[in-house]
Amino acid sequence: LIIDFDVHQAPPTPKHLFGRMSPRWQRRLEQFELRGPREAHYSVSGRFSTRADAWPEKGVPGSDLDLMREQLLDRYGINLAVLGTTLQIDAAAQPRDLGAAMTSAINDWTRSEWLDKDDRLLASICTPFEYGDAAVKEIERWAGDRRFVAVLFNGRTERPLGNPKYWPIFEAAERHGLPIEVHVAGIGGNLMTSVGLPTYYIENHTGHLQDMQTHVVSLVLEGVFERFPKLRVVLVEGGFSWVGPLKWRLDRSWQVLRDEVPHLSRPPSEYVSEHCWFTTQPMEEPPRAEQLTKLIEAGQLADRLLFSTDYPHWDFDAPDAVLTSGLDEALKTKIRSENARLLLGLQ
């Protein structure tokens, strides 16, 4: 059994999706295009940062279900795949009502063009997450559809994710038993790293790891998991070998600085252990295989890792090429499917 926690579906053209929106927003997009904070240009990311062989005859990578079946679902025997479109990155950077209209259109399209057409597909709910009220409305629209299994955030947000501005979304997600999924990238209006705009794409791409660490630190230290004790968070595509060392750093810092955060009742690492999951792609590849096993142990991650491919992006992890290193079979089974099955409450 294989569950793939990170697959990107796309509309053949943005217009395909915008057609589902009201005339007001269609006209706005025709005249003024998608606006919002713009990122700098990084040269190697290429169009859609995708695999060269993932382009269908028409449309863009990820837009053709048949090709996705051929290259991913059928080829590797994927039993379930969780879809999340990168279009949410743009949607979340729009004015509130446009973001709401776009994410509604994305979710409608995801249901009718993807979930209804292949039983192996699940999806995350797109929301205009910088606006809690609008995001909660969109969550309510889909909470009854069991094929929507998480609420999607992007990694570069306006504020670190523990900020109270996001709490209404956490409240709704917790109430409906939906995990929060934080997928790397995003346009939050801040600079791309904690020290400003980098120069090269490899810095942008490696910087995703730091974005994810920021959110774990913030969620824990703001007391989100005290306030929402059933909330679960999945961090997608941001690595996982840093989790152990970050837990130690959190605990040691808290030992000295805990006066500032009396809203925490336990060492910070315990919240991470209980509430956070991590996807595998891009797979950690230390020089020696046993280093990976040791870091999984040190981070207490055996029950917290979820397999992912990131199809159709350039740094795709094939199921038969990763998870081959020295991990033992029981752990591989957990990573391939068991952890995801338990997280999502699937039979």
Add this chain to the structure above:
Amino acid sequence: MTAPDSLIDCDVHLPAPTPGTLLQEMAPHWREYFKAGTFQGTASLINSIYPPGAPTTSSDEVRAATSAQPGLRLVGMRDKADGIRSSGDAYFALLRENVLDQPGLEAAVANCYTALEGVRHPYLAADLATATNDWVAREWLARDPRLKGSIAVPVLFPEAAAKEVGRLAADAGFVQVLLPARSPEPYGTRRYWPIFAAAAEHGLVVALHFGGVVGIPPTSSGWPSYYIEEFVGMAQVFQAQVMSLLISGVFEEYPDLRISLCEGGFTWLPTLMWHLDKRWKGLRRDVPWVRREPSAYLRERVRATIQPVDAPPSPEPLLDIVSALGSDDFLLYASDFPHVHATAADEFVALLPANLRANVRSRTARSFYPRLTPQPALSR
């Protein structure tokens, strides 16, 4: 060879001078500028990095012993910029007791952090740096030849910063250039290269140190709410800088450039190495000057101080991390006096096998810092 118990402490702190103290060193027009209230000093910036009352900033003992010192912005003390020439005797006594009197102490590299990166006035920033460095040399380095200095520079103005480095190059009491970990653009960006060129030319290490007040949020997702988030998050700031430096080609351009990472932890380094090396395989065509795996440059040209240790509950995973650094010659001993951390530096060092322990205590620093390497050429 020196005795096996010799020790080089690569990160200790000096109190910051008040503006009044510095102005004694500066041209008259700056005194007018100060009297008129145009410039009121960088205390609020320094305090945002090291809040005077925070338990991490200093122990109660240090706070109590130094609170009566006029003319110094001692760590953990709010005082008026009254222009009284400083007398650092009480602080020096503590420094001697806690650092200089340690058995085998060969050298201690001292940092005087004054948040000059927060001064946007280019000429004021440059003159403040000059005054700070002269004050450090006279007031502190002169007290004990084992106490070594870090050159403060107006980092936002790299040409002026390089000039300040050049001005002090003949003074063997300074062994490194101090840059705050946070900057408004990553340090690999070409605009900063004049600083690296000057440091490399003069045999000075460039120290990236915890801190920096530069007007941009300290995370890629904006401002956090609590100091402890910034404190923990400084590790991510260091990661962004290391990533930038390794990819930029600055190590290829300046073969003598050496960088030390101070007070940012080190347990995050293996993850960063693995991820950079892996991505480099796929993306190296964009950065062809990076001829080797990025981690190879790191092991050769970068070092990290050990404090804060960020230790796990049991020692094995920590020793795994040390081993994953892939070099026995990477970590530098640091007490980080007078800052307070959960794990004492010596507690960590005691966990290490004997050979590694000797490296961390002094051998690595002695071979890494050109100015701590015994040689007759440099004199103070």
